[in-house]
Amino acid sequence: MELLLAAIIVLPASGFAALLLGRLPKASAAAGAAGPLAACCLAAAPVFRALSAAPAEFLRIEWSMPFGSATMELDALGAFFLAPVLGLSALSAVYGAGYMNAHGGGRLPGWHWLCFNVLVAAMAAVCLARNALFFLAAWEIMALASFFLVASESGSKEAREASWTYMAAAHAGAAFLIPMFLLLSQGTGSLDFADFSVEPGSATASLCFALALIGFGSKAGIMPLHVWLPEAHPAAPSHVSALMSGVMIKTGIYGLVRVLTMLGPPPTWWGFALIALGAASGVMGVLLALAQHDLKRLLAYHSIENIGIIVMGLGLWILGVSTGHPAMAALGFAGALLHVVNHAVFKGLLFMGAGSVLTGAGTRDVEKLGGLLKRMPATGAAFLVGAAAICGLPPLNGFVSEFLVFLGSLDGAANGGPLPAVLAAAVILSLALIAGLASACFAKAFGIVFLGEPRTPEAAASRESGALMTAPMAILSILCFAIGIGGFAAVQAAEPVVLSVCGPGSGGVIEAASRSLAGAATAFGVLIALAVLLAVLRKVLLFRRESGQAGTWDCGYAAPSAKMQYTASSFAQPLADFFGHFLGQRKHFVPPNGYFPKESSLETETPDRCLDGFYVPAFRAGRAVLSKFLVLQQGRIQIYVLYLVLTLLVLLIWKLGF
Amino acid sequence: MNPDAIANVAMGLALAPLLFGVINRVKAVFAGRRGQPLLQPYFDVVKLLGKGAVYSRTTTWVFRAGPVVGLASALAALCVVPFGGERALIGFEGDLLLFAGLFGLMRFFTVCAALDTGSAFEGMGASREVQFSALAEPALLLGLAAAARRTGCMSLSGLFEEASGMDPAAALPVFSLAAMAVFIVFLCENARIPVDDPNTHLELTMIHEVMVLDHSGPDFAFITYGAAVKMWVLGALFAGLAVPFRTGIHWLDAALAVAFMFAVAAATGVVESTMARLRLLRVPHLLAGACALSAVAYVLLLR
Structure with a gap:
């Protein structure tokens, strides 16, 4: 635990160092990026210990705050979320140093790095906190730090508006979390997670679930609470987008899982709600992504899609628990967990790739790019790996977690009663549709941006990014392959978490899933061996043979242009x-x-219908109502003093009266 | 390693191009022509393997990787599909998703290779291909899920094995509905009429053929052979669902399965000779129909 504490302290420390060096952008970036790297190294040992089912480590620091204490605990579940947080933070920090240098150091580099490191520390604290007040404090710091980061890349109106949308969504979400924690603490009056209790199956439990779903769902980006993602991700600097999309939105999933473990045996409708919301997020997310032209906006919508897959996995878990299908429960939960990690890997990779394109070609507009693979070979190859992984194609990591969710739903389809079977079929249908549409979307994203001929002079003049930016992408690409082929080991790594949440009976299910994935790994081996063999065969066949170069066949048209x-x-x-x-x-x-x-x-x-159809009118109506109260705001100090006196008077009368 | 499964893979490798030969012969008979030799697809592949290649200056390594990855995925899928009452070479619970995933990989690389040429025609074909396959995949997986619900098995091999021992009255309704859905997917994925016309001569109307316009030589041989293997694999899946029953005598089952495969090829030829191709806007409706068939098969089992 001391190492973890050191990791959390070293982050803001390096952030302040970067702030002091703010005049020297390169030095500031180096100081800022050192923090997450050091934190990752420091925390590695305790996180791996916790993941190997060691007893949870506990630390309690008293805090001069009523009901508050800095209670921290590292258990398997927390560690499973903490690992991608720290790992991806370190990689995006390195990438970010290169990115900021390529963008002339950025505006206010010192402040940027301070916020970046505080964001990482806050995310780590969220995964460790075991006291509601401490949790909410970390949650708010996380929101604030990322708010400043979203606004930091450009001073444009869009970026400012995007950051305000994000701020509004974050606070609206938190407004649902506070009553939820109060409800949970009703029994004992203590805000420590360990003391939380709620009568299983009661209306209070269901209310808590609904509040958690809205509060955490708005952070995670579940439809229809997703509206901030497609605004904030494109506006933020690319390494921040990678971090926010890769791991920050997963803190919402973490919170949801953590609360679900406190609520006791769930009723069936929770599972139903999760599956319905997950399917809607997944399918609508990928459809909206398909219609985007802005590369980073497209990726943001894909985050919503992947959150949908994760939420469907959680839904299968809850459904399995409530209807007595332990295999479905364990597989759904394990799939959701692994997808959290896998999404961090490939979405981090894709956002870094998009940032590299932005740096090299100066635009995020897909229609203005093209032919970048020749000019940015490393970025292109990495993006291709990420694109194939996010589509759930074998032999990459996306396949592994989608496979587990699919296996869970197939178990429900094969062995479940009518209700679980219908929901399982809904999950299967959604997963199949999502996979097909995601392939379409990423064939488009990769094909139009990296293949063909450049559509503008800027794209033609683009150049590969530096090693600081390409190295993290290379590492993440390798991870995509490693988790994909070693899926059987990855699911075993998740086993302690699944056992701690789904009960010790699920060990056999995980073992069986691991055997299935080992079978898949055999097929991957065959696939890769065949591909290598065929590539060699092709080389041998074409050796010393006439191999001509020509223009693309355009059906007889002699002078095709890039347009x-x-x-x-x-x-x-x-x-x-x-x-x-x-x-x-x-x-x-x-x-x-x-x-x-x-x-x-x-x-x-393709405007977002949720935003234009609901939130904008709702906020406008809210503003119209609230503006009636503007009379109160006179701007004269005497009036405000009067308000103070009146309030005190009312309180005094109230106190005397009762 | 199961020697019979290896024999099945070898048989698929050897006989797959013959399916095209049979289809072409049936179409020729319907049209009153003599038609090309039955073994013409083999001659084509061998000839292409012996040729040089021409590459567009626009293309990159993705264009060259497309046929290689495509054929490798089709061959890997051949190892995953059970055939003739025998278990597949590689089988595990949930292998249906791997089966779909391998075709997804093949398609992804074919589409990327097509976009790599920068040709508007190939882009158009790629766009249609991803649209139709995105709608075909739910039909395929839901149909297989219905079969899994009927048998209680979650692997293709287990599913077919369990079905072969079932009472026909219990198995047939679900399996035949799922088989119909899979047949539509079979026609769509293999670029046959009514979805795509392999013999069309106008690039504007092609789907699959237009995506591979720029490939030549050994690359095109890989693509042709990969398409044949893909047809064999999807045909084997259809055969397993349509006729789930077994005699129990190993060589007889294998022979019957092969005979059925060629019957499927002949049926494809009949469909191509007697039907017009659907308008492109109608194709999604056909695939939605396949989804509906799968859903009906599934609903039959909701008790």
């Missing part, structure tokens, strides 16, 4: 049209007119 390539919008158009009712895509079409048409244009935009 004639298929665009991202046209690539996505058939699917966007087919699901048009859900998407609400707007088209601005000027058709070619007359015998000698001069100009015509087509523009598509």
Whole structure:
């Protein structure tokens, strides 16, 4: 525990060092990035100990705060979330140093690194906190630090608006968490997690669940609480996007799981709610992603999709527990857990890739890119690995966790009663649809950005990023392969957590899943061996043979230009049209007119219906109501003193009266 | 290692291109032509393997990796699918997802290789391919889930084995519905009429063929052979669902399965000769229909 504490202290310390060096951007970046690296090294030993089912480590520091104490504990569940937090933080810090240097040091580098390191420390504290007040404090610091980071890349209006949207969502979420913790503490009056108790199956438990779902769900980005993600992720600097999307939104999942373990045996409808929300987030997330042209916005919508998969896994867990299907429960939970880690790996990788594209070509607009693989070979290869992984393709890590969720739902389909079977079929359908649509989306993202010919001079002039940026991407790419092929070991690593949450009876299920994944690993071995063999065969066949170079065959047209390539919008158009009712895509079409048409244009935009259809009108209405109270705000100190006196008077009368 | 399973894989490797030969012969008979030799697909592959290749200056290594990864995935899928009452070479609980995933990998790389050429036609084909396959995958997996619910088994091998011992009245309704769904997926994934026309001569209307326009030589041989293996694998899955019963005599089961495979190829030829291709906008409806068939199969089991 001392090592963990040291890790949490070293982070803000290095942040302050970076702040002091703020005039020297390079030195500041080095000092700032050193913190997460050091924290990762310091915390490695205790985290691995906790993951190998060692007894939980506990630390309690009294705090001069009523009901508050800095109670910290590292158990297997916390460690499983802490590991990706620290690992990805270290990698994004290194990447961030390169990114900030490539962007001329960024604005206010000292403050940037302070916020970055405080964000990492706060996320670590969230995973360790065992007192509601301490937890909420860490939660708020996390939100504040990331708020400043979102606003830090550019001073543009969009970035400021995005950060305010994020701030509003974060606080609205926290507003649901406070009553939830108060409800949980009702029995004993203590805010320590260990003292929380609630009558299982009671209305209070269900209320707590609903509050947790909204409060933590808004952080995680469950539909329809996701609106801040597609705004904040594109605006933030890329290493911050990687960190926020890769691990910060997972603290919402962590909170949800932690609270679910406190609520006792769940009723079936919780599982139903989780599966329904997960399926909606997954399918709508990927559909909205498909319609985006902004590379980072596209990735942000994919985060919503992956959170959907995770929530479906959690739903299978709850459903399995409530209907007595331990195999479904354990597999769903294990799948959700592993997807948390896997998503951190490949989404971190993809955001870093997007940042590298932004650095090299100066734009995030997919339609203005193209042909980048020749100019940025390392970034392109890494992005391809990440893209294949996020689509759940073998032999990469995305396949492993989706496989576990799928296996859990297949168990429900094969052995469950009618209700679990229907929900399991819904999960299978959603997973299949998500996998197909994600493939479409990433074929588009990778194909249009990295393949073909550059569509603009900027894209043609793009250059590969430095080693500080490509090395973390390489490490994450290797991890994608390692977890994919070693899926059987990864699921065993998650076993202590699954056992601690789903009960010791689930050991056999995990063993069986591990055997299945070992079978899959055999197939992956065959696949890779065959690919290598065929590649060699191809080389041998083409050796010393005539191998010509020509232009692309364009059906006889002799002078194709880069502008004639298929665009991202046209690539996505058939699917966007087919699901048009859900998407609400707007088209601005000027058709070619007359015998000698001069100009015509087509523009598509896909606004977020939740944002435009609900939140904006709701906030506008709220503002209209609240602006009536503006009379109170006179701006004169005398009036405010009057308010104070009046309040005191009322309180005095109230106190005397009772 | 099960020698019979290895024999099945070898048989798939050897006989897969013959499926194309049979389809072409059936179509020729319907059209009143003599048609090409039955072994023409083999001749094509051998000839292509012996040729040089031409590459577009636009392309990168992704274009060259496409056919290699595609064929490797198809061959790996061949190891995962059970055939003729025999267990698959590689089988485990949940291998259905690996089965779907391998075809996903094949498609992803084919599509990327197509986009790598920068050609608008190939982009168009790629766009259609991802659309149709995104809708085909739910039908395939839900159909298999229905079969899994009927048998209580979660691996393809276990599922077919369990079904072979079941009372036909109990197995047939679900299996035949799932088989119908899988047949539609089979036609779609193998780029056959009514989804795609392999013999069309206009690039604008192609789906699969247009994506591989720029490949030549050994690369194109890999693609042709990979397509044949893919057809064999999906056909084997369809065969297992459509006729889940076994005689118990090993060589007879294998022979019957092979005969059924060629019957499927002949049926594909009949479909191609008697049906027009659907309008592209209608294809998603057909696939939604396949999903509905799978869903009906599943609903039959909700008691």
